[in-house]
Amino acid sequence: MSDSEVLQRAASHALDYLQSLDRRPVGTTADPATLRDRLGGPLPETGLPAVEVIDALVRDVEGGLLHSTGGRFFGWVIGGAHPAALAADWLTAAWDQNAAAFACSPAEAVVEEVCGAWLKALLGLPADASFGFVTGCQMAHVTALAAARHRLLRDRGWDVERRGLAGAPPLRILTSALRHESLLRALRLLGFGSDALEIIPSGADGRIELDELEAALKAEPERPAIVVLQAGDLNRGVFDPFGPACALARATGAWVHVDGAFGLWTATSPRFRHLLDGAEQADSWATDGHKWLNLPFDSGFVFISDPEAHRAAFAQAASYSQPVEGTRQQKDWNPEWSRRGRGFPAYAAIRALGRKGIAGIVERCCDHAARLVAEIGALPRVEVLARPVINQGLLRFLDGAGNHDRHTDAVIARLQAEGTAWFGGTTWDGVRAMRVSVCNWRTTDEDVARTIDAVKRVLSEGP
Numbered sequence: 001m002s003d004s005e006v007l008q009r010a011a012s013h014a015l016d017y018l019q020s021l022d023r024r025p026v027g028t029t030a031d032p033a034t035l036r037d038r039l040g041g042p043l044p045e046t047g048l049p050a051v052e053v054i055d056a057l058v059r060d061v062e063g064g065l066l067h068s069t070g071g072r073f074f075g076w077v078i079g080g081a082h083p084a085a086l087a088a089d090w091l092t093a094a095w096d097q098n099a100a101a102f103a104c105s106p107a108e109a110v111v112e113e114v115c116g117a118w119l120k121a122l123l124g125l126p127a128d129a130s131f132g133f134v135t136g137c138q139m140a141h142v143t144a145l146a147a148a149r150h151r152l153l154r155d156r157g158w159d160v161e162r163r164g165l166a167g168a169p170p171l172r173i174l175t176s177a178l179r180h181e182s183l184l185r186a187l188r189l190l191g192f193g194s195d196a197l198e199i200i201p202s203g204a205d206g207r208i209e210l211d212e213l214e215a216a217l218k219a220e221p222e223r224p225a226i227v228v229l230q231a232g233d234l235n236r237g238v239f240d241p242f243g244p245a246c247a248l249a250r251a252t253g254a255w256v257h258v259d260g261a262f263g264l265w266t267a268t269s270p271r272f273r274h275l276l277d278g279a280e281q282a283d284s285w286a287t288d289g290h291k292w293l294n295l296p297f298d299s300g301f302v303f304i305s306d307p308e309a310h311r312a313a314f315a316q317a318a319s320y321s322q323p324v325e326g327t328r329q330q331k332d333w334n335p336e337w338s339r340r341g342r343g344f345p346a347y348a349a350i351r352a353l354g355r356k357g358i359a360g361i362v363e364r365c366c367d368h369a370a371r372l373v374a375e376i377g378a379l380p381r382v383e384v385l386a387r388p389v390i391n392q393g394l395l396r397f398l399d400g401a402g403n404h405d406r407h408t409d410a411v412i413a414r415l416q417a418e419g420t421a422w423f424g425g426t427t428w429d430g431v432r433a434m435r436v437s438v439c440n441w442r443t444t445d446e447d448v449a450r451t452i453d454a455v456k457r458v459l460s461e462g463p
């Protein structure tokens, strides 16, 4: 069997797929039973030719792929794969490099060093911060909070890497109601427990209340505390007041972590970067590559202002390792050991787009989100719950009989079935809402116009 036949075949299927995106309904059409029926069966005892497997796979997933990589997916914060990044991702798989250590792939290690520096410059973060290439923002939280745990406990005479958490001074995590649920899982994985979380009230604009934060920090000055701030929340794209919040935290020795899964990318744009004023004063930052940078999954980045704490939390010697003088062993900065070469797609995207190209994607997405919310919001019986601060907004559909929640869910379901575009539902401030999220480099004015027409059509047809 030659490599060439199956790889050419896969490339040709991939191109057919990408070229078909514009004609396809965005949502899925195959139900779970159909997919199980097509894809399942007894464990194969003997193999098949690779080309046959790939052809069958392409055939059998039909209807079971959500076409979020196309330009009219506005459901969750999901980017599309930029062509340069996608091409580099194909090569990453072909090169099959282990990104655990320098000796396994000097090229990947150097690309990560280069991208680490570029990313800090793009995101407005301190040049001497350490970094890691993780699977996504959740693992960026885990990595950053492990470093925070190290420093806060070390400062209290407790070596958490050696002794674990049992008997350690209990940590507090202070954040607002806007925190993403991935933070809770990071807390659970690190052994803090979700009970460690204390929700600080926020104002009507969603930003954490500084008086409340100060009072909470001062209420238990002895306890180690981590403050988690939001750079762009999922529903409105709210940014916390970083400068003053960091000053309060610093005064009490707390660690500040910023969840900037997508919002941190506004640093690339002169129009939006003021939203991040003061964020560079935090201790750690988490963001995604597979959202606004439009890298293929899985790709997240973590940055930590205290490289010593970062390294102390992760470095692990191994009998077989082959250190290379003056180089960076990636696994000493990452939760994973063996992993894929995540640097290559990031490198390709940053080189292909440049800072201006990335800022262009951010600004276009924000403009599209503003237009979608304004024009759909101006239709009869549509209420704007939240105009986007950046690329996220909320709408709600009003029902003559007053059952707005049910009606909103019904309109979302009808839009998904209609297929031109895809939006999801959420509960916000106690009511059901439709979230508008624009994160894809591919979305054009034409996509937005087609989407608004589709919403008009669905609303005028009624249930």
Ligand SMILES: *Cc1c(COP(=O)(O)O)cnc(C)c1O
Pocket: 077, 135, 136, 137, 138, 139, 180, 182, 232, 233, 234, 259, 260, 261, 262, 288, 300
């Ligand atoms: C998507 C998201 C996360 C989780 O990121 P993953 O890449 O899915 O791990 C965390 N915070 C915010 C604000 C997000 O939008």
